Amino acid sequence: MFTxxxxxxxxxxxxxxxxxxxxxxxxxxxxVDSAHGATRTPEFLAMNPNGKVPLLVLDDxxxxxxxxxxLCYLAEGSTYLSADxxxxxxxxxxxxxxxxxxxxxxxxxxxxxxxxxxxxARYAELPQLLERGAKAFDVMEEALSxxxxxxxxxxxxxxxxxxxxxxxxxxxxxEMSRWPRVAAWLDRVRAQPxxxxxxS
Amino acid sequence: MFTxxxxxxxxxxxxxxxxxxxxxxxxxxxxVDSAHGATRTPEFLAMNPNGKVPLLVLDDxxxxxxxxxxLCYLAEGSTYLSADxxxxxxxxxxxxxxxxxxxxxxxxxxxxxxxxxxxxARYAELPQLLERGAKAFDVMEEALSxxxxxxxxxxxxxxxxxxxxxxxxxxxxxEMSRWPRVAAWLDRVRAQPxxxxxxS
Numbered sequence: 001m002f003t004x005x006x007x008x009x010x011x012x013x014x015x016x017x018x019x020x021x022x023x024x025x026x027x028x029x030x031x032v033d034s035a036h037g038a039t040r041t042p043e044f045l046a047m048n049p050n051g052k053v054p055l056l057v058l059d060d061x062x063x064x065x066x067x068x069x070x071l072c073y074l075a076e077g078s079t080y081l082s083a084d085x086x087x088x089x090x091x092x093x094x095x096x097x098x099x100x101x102x103x104x105x106x107x108x109x110x111x112x113x114x115x116x117x118x119x120x121a122r123y124a125e126l127p128q129l130l131e132r133g134a135k136a137f138d139v140m141e142e143a144l145s146x147x148x149x150x151x152x153x154x155x156x157x158x159x160x161x162x163x164x165x166x167x168x169x170x171x172x173x174x175e176m177s178r179w180p181r182v183a184a185w186l187d188r189v190r191a192q193p194x195x196x197x198x199x200s
Numbered sequence: 201m202f203t204x205x206x207x208x209x210x211x212x213x214x215x216x217x218x219x220x221x222x223x224x225x226x227x228x229x230x231x232v233d234s235a236h237g238a239t240r241t242p243e244f245l246a247m248n249p250n251g252k253v254p255l256l257v258l259d260d261x262x263x264x265x266x267x268x269x270x271l272c273y274l275a276e277g278s279t280y281l282s283a284d285x286x287x288x289x290x291x292x293x294x295x296x297x298x299x300x301x302x303x304x305x306x307x308x309x310x311x312x313x314x315x316x317x318x319x320x321a322r323y324a325e326l327p328q329l330l331e332r333g334a335k336a337f338d339v340m341e342e343a344l345s346x347x348x349x350x351x352x353x354x355x356x357x358x359x360x361x362x363x364x365x366x367x368x369x370x371x372x373x374x375e376m377s378r379w380p381r382v383a384a385w386l387d388r389v390r391a392q393p394x395x396x397x398x399x400s
Binding site: 049050062064065066067068069070072073076085086088089090092093095096097099100101103104135138139142143 | 249250252262264265266267268269270272273276285286288289290292293295296297299300301303304335338339342343
């Protein structure tokens with residue numbers, strides 16, 4: 001059985017919960033309060049020297065980090081990761097887009113507004129985060145004019161990766177009504193068999 | 201034949217040159233001066249709405265972006281991307297690490313010091329970039345205490361991805377002698393058959 005070390009309200013950790021539930025695979029969840037230093041302890045750093053969750057542990061002790069790499073590993077052989085080389089390439093393209101051009105703005109805006117007190121200095125970052133996050137949603141909106149999903153046209157791991165922080169982007173101050181195709185895609189993801197919502 | 205749109209001095213673009221040369225595959229290179237706005241023209245944005253290079257174009261017109269997704273696509277079936285599920289997972293883990301925890305610090309420090317005048321406001325970002333980039337090198341140094349390469353233990357696309365900005369990190373002000381295992385790994389990458397250096 002897989003063990004997931006993670007914070008349930010983290011979008012990056014939720015990705016694993018979402019896919020494992022869709023796959024119907026049993027797993028053990030170990031709560032790690034990364035918002036309050038639990039990924040900085042010597043014990044945790046021995047498991048992931050980069051000090052981040054989620055962390056997947058196999059029964060034989062092998063460990064894997066980076067949410068999107070874990071998604072691909074878990075989805076291999078299922079309908080959530082195509083065997084077609086081009087579809088796989090497009091799926092990975094969107095997963096790297098998510099980690100580089102989306103999550104650093106969309107997830108961080110949410111973190112600041114949800115977990116930091118209003119007088120915190122990091123509130124000064126919000127205008128830039130909202131501008132760059134909006135650009136990521138513009139790119140998604142354009143893509144959804146010709147595809148229903150991001151995983152090579154089908155629903156799959158790239159959609160789970162992008163859903164994780166897009167569905168709760170309003171927490172960070174984004175006006176999601178600006179991107180109607182994104183809103184419709186979020187509903188299509190929620191309609192997938194086995195879908196479970198993120199802990200709020 | 202593949203067409204690569206890219207800037208030859210960009211590490212993200214160099215990744216594709218490096219792999220294509222190792223694979224011995226012919227390709228056409230279209231210079232795009234992303235440092236001076238060439239990725240912001242309507243013509244370029246029609247090819248990649250995210251306004252970034254590299255961009256790979258196939259003979260039939262299909263387009264792929266995100267350097268690490270392109271590396272995986274090009275390497276499929278070669279020794280540079282293992283068919284073993286665990287080795288693939290570890291390879292992807294390091295490629296996502298590169299884009300999230302390494303490139304945003306190591307590449308950006310180089311960009312500021314190499315392309316911006318010394319009085320530019322962005323020089324104020326350097327202390328934080330150097331601190332976070334150093335953390336990425338610490339994580340790599342630790343990994344190299346038990347593995348010779350990052351692509352599931354073997355040389356492959358994760359090594360090309362990490363080499364791209366690590367080998368020129370001194371341009372950004374990093375004191376690379378702090379990470380001797382990283383320095384030895386850089387030499388092992390340079391010794392690979394077909395290796396070509398980045399345009400300086």
